Amino acid sequence: MQISIRLFAGLAEALGSQTLDFHVPEPQVTAGKLKELLSASYPEAAGQIAVSMIAIDREYAPEDTVISPSSEVALIPPVSGGEPSPDEGNSRNGLYTVTEQPLRTDDILDKVLDKGHGASLVFIGTTREMTGDERTEALYYEAYAPMALSKFEEIGREVMERWQARCAISHRIGYVGLKEASVVIAVSSPHRDACYEASRFAIEELKRMVPIWKKDIGAAAEHWKGADKAHLENWPSAFN
Incomplete structure (x- = not known):
């Protein structure tokens, strides 16, 4: 075979x-x-x-x-939670995106705003320069985009079921420079407590199970994050 x-x-x-x-x-x-x-x-x-x-x-x-x-x-491989242009795309409902283009926060937030909701939050993950003593010049993200979009949809469904909240997720792939956004998660809900909880859940689930990887590009070396056994704790619990 x-x-x-x-x-x-x-x-x-x-x-x-x-x-x-x-x-x-x-x-x-x-x-x-x-x-x-x-x-x-x-x-x-x-x-x-x-x-x-x-x-x-x-x-x-x-x-x-x-x-x-x-x-x-x-x-x-163990995910580090972002394939090139041919895999970039959007979910069927437009709430979830994997893209090489810069992320437009206002556009992503607009996808979840609802006249019946009194709370909204936007989480933005950006490239930072220092991690301990290691200096980062940029991050390079790669994704198994079709599966990533499917997992974004799973997260969104659970957010709706548990908190009656709307969720939109967009993730960059390719090179992401310092202070640039690699991921934006927008959430809206009727009340603020649910909005905070749903937003935290969405980013933690993304980092745990969505097939997105990042390479840390420094002045002297480059290496993929998460490529070790210790990172197995972040895999879906059913397969630990």
């Missing part, structure tokens, strides 16, 4: 490609077994493969999930 696997961030760099055509000798294979076969075939990337997860048809897959030849398969 031949499987086409999408690769991202440090894994794509380690294997020198964003798509891997991989032959499996058996007529079917599980997600866990596929990771074992990939690790054996690419020992130089075995460490990164071990801490990555398989996504099948844009959903995280438990290790016993059987992969079919027609499945859309991706190997997802």
Whole structure:
């Protein structure tokens, strides 16, 4: 069986490609077994493969999930929560965006304003210069955009169910300079307490499970964030 696997961030760099055509000798294979076969075939990337997860048809897959030849398969490194232009896009309802363009905060907020809501908040995540003793000159974001948009929609549905709040999320990909916005989350709700809670929930869920990665670009070196075992605590709890 031949499987086409999408690769991202440090894994794509380690294997020198964003798509891997991989032959499996058996007529079917599980997600866990596929990771074992990939690790054996690419020992130089075995460490990164071990801490990555398989996504099948844009959903995280438990290790016993059987992969079919027609499945859309991706190997997802630990997320650091932002693929180039061909993957940029919007959700069907227009509330969620992955884009290379600068984020327009007022436009994103306008998507959630409601005449029945008395509270609204905008969370803006920006590139900071110093992290401890490390100096950052820019961040580079990469995303598995179709799956990222699907996860944004999941977050938005839960925000509505739990707090009766509206939510819009936009995330940059590509290079994001100092003080520039990489993510904007707008929330509106009938009351302020729910608005605060929903906004905090949305950014924490985004960082935990949405397939967006960032590379820290410093004066002397570049490295992908989150590419280690310690970052596994941020994976969806069902797969810890």
